[in-house]
Amino acid sequence: MTPLLAAENLVKSFSVSTGWGKPKRFYAVDTVSISVERGRTLAVVGESGCGKSTVGSLLLRLQDPDSGSIRLDGEDAMALDSNGLRRFRRRVQVVFQDPFASLDPRERIREVLVRPMLLHRLCDRPKALKRAAALMEAVGLSAEQLDRFPHQFSGGQRQRVAIARALSVQPDLIICDEPVSALDVSVQAQVVNLLQDLQRDTGVAFIFISHDLAVVRHLAHDVAVMYSGRIVEQAPTRELFDNPRHPYTRALLAAAPRVEVQRKSQVLLTGEPPDPTNRIAGCRFAARCPYVQDRCTQEEPPLVPVNAAHLSACFFATTLPQVETLPDTLPGTSASARMAAYRRARDRQTQQAEDI
Numbered sequence: 001m002t003p004l005l006a007a008e009n010l011v012k013s014f015s016v017s018t019g020w021g022k023p024k025r026f027y028a029v030d031t032v033s034i035s036v037e038r039g040r041t042l043a044v045v046g047e048s049g050c051g052k053s054t055v056g057s058l059l060l061r062l063q064d065p066d067s068g069s070i071r072l073d074g075e076d077a078m079a080l081d082s083n084g085l086r087r088f089r090r091r092v093q094v095v096f097q098d099p100f101a102s103l104d105p106r107e108r109i110r111e112v113l114v115r116p117m118l119l120h121r122l123c124d125r126p127k128a129l130k131r132a133a134a135l136m137e138a139v140g141l142s143a144e145q146l147d148r149f150p151h152q153f154s155g156g157q158r159q160r161v162a163i164a165r166a167l168s169v170q171p172d173l174i175i176c177d178e179p180v181s182a183l184d185v186s187v188q189a190q191v192v193n194l195l196q197d198l199q200r201d202t203g204v205a206f207i208f209i210s211h212d213l214a215v216v217r218h219l220a221h222d223v224a225v226m227y228s229g230r231i232v233e234q235a236p237t238r239e240l241f242d243n244p245r246h247p248y249t250r251a252l253l254a255a256a257p258r259v260e261v262q263r264k265s266q267v268l269l270t271g272e273p274p275d276p277t278n279r280i281a282g283c284r285f286a287a288r289c290p291y292v293q294d295r296c297t298q299e300e301p302p303l304v305p306v307n308a309a310h311l312s313a314c315f316f317a318t319t320l321p322q323v324e325t326l327p328d329t330l331p332g333t334s335a336s337a338r339m340a341a342y343r344r345a346r347d348r349q350t351q352q353a354e355d356i
């Protein structure tokens with residue numbers, strides 16, 4: 001079956017000034033492939049700065065990738081004329097963390113909801129007004145509130161309006177970039193439940209960008225884990241949380257305060273991700289990985305299936321110990337050998353960074 005939206009090998013780099021000499025290329029997104037089916041929710045998770053929002057803006061066609069492809073229902077979204085791009089923008093909507101930052105504070109919510117319908121020529125103004133009232137009810141607000149201005153809403157209500165605005169043009173996909181991160185936990189739950197209800201009622205798909213694993217676990221059908229511009233693991237949600245097959249995912253889960261995953265031993269994150277202006281050889285997580293072997297610093301592990309729907313970019317994905325009984329080392333590896341490999345990896349990556 002053709003996925004609703006499919007991106008392949010997306011690369012996005014920025015030029016960054018180093019203060020002296022030539023500017024460097026900073027690879028925010030480095031060879032990312034991602035796809036979502038109709039009516040499904042794919043979460044994209046990872047530490048701050050790993051490239052999640054940049055992937056979102058590429059998928060929205062707000063920025064052009066350096067290379068790679070994006071297809072909506074099989075149609076090349078990189079080769080659209082202006083009409084095609086307008087259709088694409090109707091079908092793929094967005095909800096940001098603070099959508100009202102881009103709104104005119106003097107504009108009533110009625111206009112916020114009606115304008116996209118008129119812009120995309122979905123209906124005439126009387127019908128758009130009726131639909132705006134229905135949308136307010138659908139997101140748990142009331143038609144009377146259409147007269148209000150943005151500042152007259154609470155954070156949770158604003159997010160409901162933003163969701164109504166996105167839905168107004170009957171999209172196939174909404175990219176939600178940290179849509180509940182700024183809200184209180186109880187309000188977060190209400191908005192997340194609303195998204196689930198709307199998906200059930202309308203069949204809309206979501207790409208849900210978040211660093212909150214507890215929310216993701218509740219909402220997403222599938223999860224893609226990003227690290228330093230790459231996807232390092234992808235799996236159906238339950239499978240990912242129960243049986244993570246990349247050391248970085250394990251560290252991320254262990255560090256999540258509200259995710260109840262029992263662990264005998266935890267992989268703790270120390271150190272920093274590699275400098276993205278240096279495309280080092282090998283696995284980007286090697287210098288922080290408790291399971292690192294020499295091979296990890298020599299070759300980049302590809303993202304390959306561990307089983308049917310579970311992908312991991314770790315050479316040792318299938319031999320990593322079960323999470324519940326996580327020993328300190330890989331089978332057959334002594335603690336001292338592991339520490340030595342770890343030090344070699346760290347030194348080699350430091351050397352590579354200095355050489356570039």
Ligand SMILES: Nc1ncnc2c1ncn2[C@@H]1O[C@H](COP(=O)(O)OP(=O)(O)OP(=O)(O)O)[C@@H](O)[C@H]1O
Nearest residue numbers: 014026028046047048049050051052053054055211
């Ligand atoms: N226009 C730009 N110019 C230069 N660097 C950029 C630009 N946009 C993003 N970046 C850099 O790319 C990297 C990835 O940014 P991005 O916002 O995609 O990360 P993120 O995972 O969404 O982080 P967060 O969760 O903090 O929003 C960051 O280091 C960021 O500083």
